[in-house]
Amino acid sequence: xxxxxxxxxxxxxxxxxxxxxxxxxxxxxxxxxxxxxxxxxxxxxxxxxxxxxxxxxxxxxxxxxxxxxxxxxxxxxxxxxxxxxxxxxxxxxxxxxxxxxxxxxxxxxxxxxxxxxxxxxxxxxxxxxxxxxxxxxxxxxxxxxxxxxxxxxxxxxxxxxxxxxxxxxxxxxxxxxxxxxxxxxxxxxxxxxxxxxxxxx
Amino acid sequence: xxxxxxxxxxxxxxxxxxxxxxxxxxxxxxxxxxxxxxxxxxxxxxxxxxxxxxxxxxxxxxxxxxxxxxxxxxxxxxxxxxxxxxxxxxxxxxxxxxxxxxxxxxxxxxxxxxxxxxxxxxxxxxxxxxxxxxxxxxxxxxxxxxxxxxxxxxxxxxxxxxxxxxxxxxxxxxxxxxxxxxxxxxxxxxxxxxxxxxxxxxxxxxxxxxxxxxxxxxxxxxxxxxxxxxxxxxxxxxxxxxxxxxxxxxxxxxxxxxxxxxxxxxxxx
Ligand SMILES: Cc1cc2nc3c(=O)[nH]c(=O)nc-3n(C[C@H](O)[C@H](O)[C@H](O)COP(=O)(O)OP(=O)(O)OC[C@H]3O[C@@H](n4cnc5c(N)ncnc54)[C@H](O)[C@@H]3O)c2cc1C
Numbered sequence: 001x002x003x004x005x006x007x008x009x010x011x012x013x014x015x016x017x018x019x020x021x022x023x024x025x026x027x028x029x030x031x032x033x034x035x036x037x038x039x040x041x042x043x044x045x046x047x048x049x050x051x052x053x054x055x056x057x058x059x060x061x062x063x064x065x066x067x068x069x070x071x072x073x074x075x076x077x078x079x080x081x082x083x084x085x086x087x088x089x090x091x092x093x094x095x096x097x098x099x100x101x102x103x104x105x106x107x108x109x110x111x112x113x114x115x116x117x118x119x120x121x122x123x124x125x126x127x128x129x130x131x132x133x134x135x136x137x138x139x140x141x142x143x144x145x146x147x148x149x150x151x152x153x154x155x156x157x158x159x160x161x162x163x164x165x166x167x168x169x170x171x172x173x174x175x176x177x178x179x180x181x182x183x184x185x186x187x188x189x190x191x192x193x194x195x196x197x198x199x200x201x
Numbered sequence: 202x203x204x205x206x207x208x209x210x211x212x213x214x215x216x217x218x219x220x221x222x223x224x225x226x227x228x229x230x231x232x233x234x235x236x237x238x239x240x241x242x243x244x245x246x247x248x249x250x251x252x253x254x255x256x257x258x259x260x261x262x263x264x265x266x267x268x269x270x271x272x273x274x275x276x277x278x279x280x281x282x283x284x285x286x287x288x289x290x291x292x293x294x295x296x297x298x299x300x301x302x303x304x305x306x307x308x309x310x311x312x313x314x315x316x317x318x319x320x321x322x323x324x325x326x327x328x329x330x331x332x333x334x335x336x337x338x339x340x341x342x343x344x345x346x347x348x349x350x351x352x353x354x355x356x357x358x359x360x361x362x363x364x365x366x367x368x369x370x371x372x373x374x375x376x377x378x379x380x381x382x383x384x385x386x387x388x389x390x391x392x393x394x395x396x397x398x399x400x401x402x403x404x405x406x407x408x409x410x411x412x413x414x415x416x417x418x419x420x421x422x423x424x425x426x427x428x429x430x431x432x433x434x435x436x437x438x439x440x441x442x443x444x445x446x447x448x449x450x451x452x453x454x455x456x457x458x459x460x461x462x463x464x465x466x467x468x469x470x
Contacts, residue, residue, distance in 0.1 A: 005266040005317070007309040010274055011301045021275055023301065031442050031466055036449045036459040050206055081275060116460075117210035146446065171206065184324030198226070198322065 015085060017075050019192040022083040029138075030082055031146045032160075038116045040166050042150045047134065049097060051172035052107035057100060061150070064134060067092045072133055072156055077192040079159040089143075089154050091135030094127050094170075107172040111179060112153050114166040120179035121188070122155065122162055124172065131157060134167065159190035159197070227252070228265065228319045233312055234289070240377045243341065244307055245281060245293045248316055255284040258348040259327040259437065259465075262290055262320030266305055276302040279345035279439075279465075280321065281380075285355035290318070293379060295341040326437065326465045330356060333364045333423040333434035335457075337416070337448050339371035341467055342440030343379040346370075349437070350388050367419035371395040371411055371444065375403075393419060411448055413455045426456040433458075439465040 015024055042061040050056035070093040077083045103124075110127055113119045126132065133154040136143050143149035148165025155162045161181050182188055187196040195201060235247035258280075265275040282291035296307045310316060328334050328349045336346040346368055356363045370392055372378035384392045385403060394401055397410050406415075420426050425434040436457055438445050445466050453459050 004269050005305070005309075006314070008266045008268050008274075008305050010266070010268045010272045014272065021273065023274060031446075036453065036462040036464060037446075038459065080277060111209070113209045115210065119209060146442075169209075171209065180325075185322065 017085050018083055019077055020195050021197075022077055022081055022192065025082040025084055029084055029087075029147065030078065030080075032078060032080060035116055035118070037146050038166055039145060040115055040150055045150055045168075047097070047151065047167065048169035049101050049172065050169065051110075052104040052174055053172055054102040054104065059097065064092050064097070064151070067096045070096070070133060072135070072154060074156055076154075076156050076160055076163075079161060079186065079190065079197050083192075088139050089133065089135040090137035090140075091133045091151070091154070093130060094132040094134065094153075095130060097134070098128060103172060104174075106174040109173045109176045111171045111173060111177055112162075112164040112167060113169050113171065114164050115168040116166055118164060118166075118180050120162050120164055121177055121182055122158070123176070123189070126158060126162075126189075127155060127170070131155065157191070159187075159192055161186065162190055226254075226319055226321070228317055230315045230317050231290075233310055233314045233316055236310065236312055239293055239379055240372075240381075242296045242377070243293055243379060244296070245291050246306065246310060246316070247282070247289055247291045248318060249289050250318070253288045253290070254321065255287070256280050256290070256321035257323075257327040257329060258283065258352045259345045260321035260323040261345070262292065262318045263322065264292070264302065264306070265317045265319070266302060267317070274301050277322070279341075279348070281344045281348055281351075283348055283352035283355050285352060285359070290320070293341065293344045326439070326463050328352075328366075328435075328437065330361075330363050333425070334366045335416075335420055335423050335425045335434050335436045336366060336368040337371075337411075337436065337438045337452070338368070339411075339440035339444040339448070340377075341379065342438075342444065342465070343368075343370055345439055345465065346437060347380045347383070350383075350391060354387070365423055367391055367393070367423060369393045369395060369411070369415055369419065371397065371440070371448075373397050374399040375401070411444075411451060413451060416452060416457075417455055420452075420455060420457060425461065427458050428456050433461060436462045437465075438462055440467065442466050 048058045071090045073088045075085045135154045136151050153164040153167040229252050231248040231250045234249050237245040261277045261279045267273050278292040280290045281293045296303045338346040353363045423434040
């Protein structure tokens with residue numbers, strides 16, 4: 001359907017970095033969370049990888065900081081239509097963590113989960129090969145609790161609900177298992193350039 | 202391997218049924234049949250839909266605008282009208298300074314105009330009528346919450362059961378309070394008004410931000426507090442980021458378990 005809206009011209013000068021249906025929030029960073037913000041301390045925070053691996057493994061705050069640090073500079077896109085362009089995050093590449101466990105050949109998907117009970121599913125290929133991070137810094141400052149601190153996942157090539165706040169673990173699976181929003185009507189994969197917002201898109 | 206794994210924490214307990222989804226909700230062109238000024242900055246658009254499907258209180262629609270050159274902008278708007286009002290959705294839009302979509306809707310959309318929408322969406326911030334609910338909202342955050350009150354009223358009129366609810370409604374002034382007429386009229390018994398910049402003549406409440414005693418009586422009565430034992434209530438919190446952040450903190454301070462609070466935040470922080 002292509003009804004045009006009489007008198008609507010829109011904000012001019014659309015940035016080519018914006019996927020379809022997205023707008024630029026500029027320097028602000030909206031908070032979107034389904035639940036109240038939990039208070040996770042760096043002293044007790046851990047990250048666990050289990051499931052389709054030969055042996056599960058858990059990292060502490062100090063453990064992940066001992067790994068080579070890695071940064072992302074670029075854009076993030078939220079399914080509620082805002083994008084934040086040219087932003088940066090620092091943490092560690094998920095590859096560095098997965099290199100420390102033995103992933104079984106049967107692993108095809110992951111379910112990322114937070115201490116608050118949030119889950120989201122991703123194909124394993126979407127979190128390996130330099131595409132995903134655990135991050136604790138945003139634009140040079142510690143990641144705040146409202147934005148998922150102390151540590152959140154970052155999968156910037158997919159809509160931002162895939163970037164689990166307050167992340168606590170990754171379960172490797174030999175099948176796809178929908179997470180929280182995916183069971184609540186959102187798209188299984190969530191690729192912004194294909195506008196995969198809702199199930200069936 | 203997978204059988205020996207510890208259970209992951211669950212945000213959604215089994216009693217929370219998964220809403221109807223997957224059904225393709227296509228874009229459709231509705232017709233605006235009424236425009237009402239709610240506050241000096243907010244208008245309600247009543248939109249008649251050919252492919253209407255019942256929504257749950259708390260759900261929202263996307264509104265999409267298209268420029269002659271194909272440029273598009275879309276935003277989410279909560280449904281204010283109850284599902285018991287079939288064939289239409291009412292959207293209340295707060296006009297933001299320099300807002301691309303809200304500005305257009307306020308300036309250009311009149312009765313008889315087409316409006317492209319898609320919905321309903323949202324499966325988490327929804328009230329199903331079977332659980333007590335404490336509703337806390339500020340500004341346009343009252344839109345999905347008034348839907349709860351309206352839907353509950355319609356259910357009761359139809360002789361259907363409904364769990365108790367209470368609304369704590371915040372605004373700067375009485376004039377800026379969304380649905381002020383209804384909240385002090387038909388829903389007066391179910392509403393606590395919180396005016397931050399103005400003494401409230403109706404209730405005698407002095408001007409000031411949301412406080413513990415605005416929340417406590419209803420929270421206790423509905424069983425929303427950890428201490429009140431009962432079956433418990435869900436808390437629906439909606440508004441701007443500063444408002445929801447402050448309210449969330451206050452709710453936890455007065456004894457509402459954080460896991461019973463569902464939050465919907467509108468707009469850039
Ligand atoms: C689930 C959900 C439900 C919602 N329900 C409602 C509802 O019921 N009622 C309601 O009123 N709103 C609701 N909202 C918010 C709504 O979707 C829009 O975000 C809101 O209307 C603002 O859109 P806009 O296009 O008018 O403003 P935008 O153009 O998006 O701008 C928002 C603000 O940021 C500034 N801004 C952003 N980008 C720029 C830029 N490039 N240049 C200059 N300034 C800029 C503007 O000045 C403006 O004040 C809801 C949001 C969600 C996610």
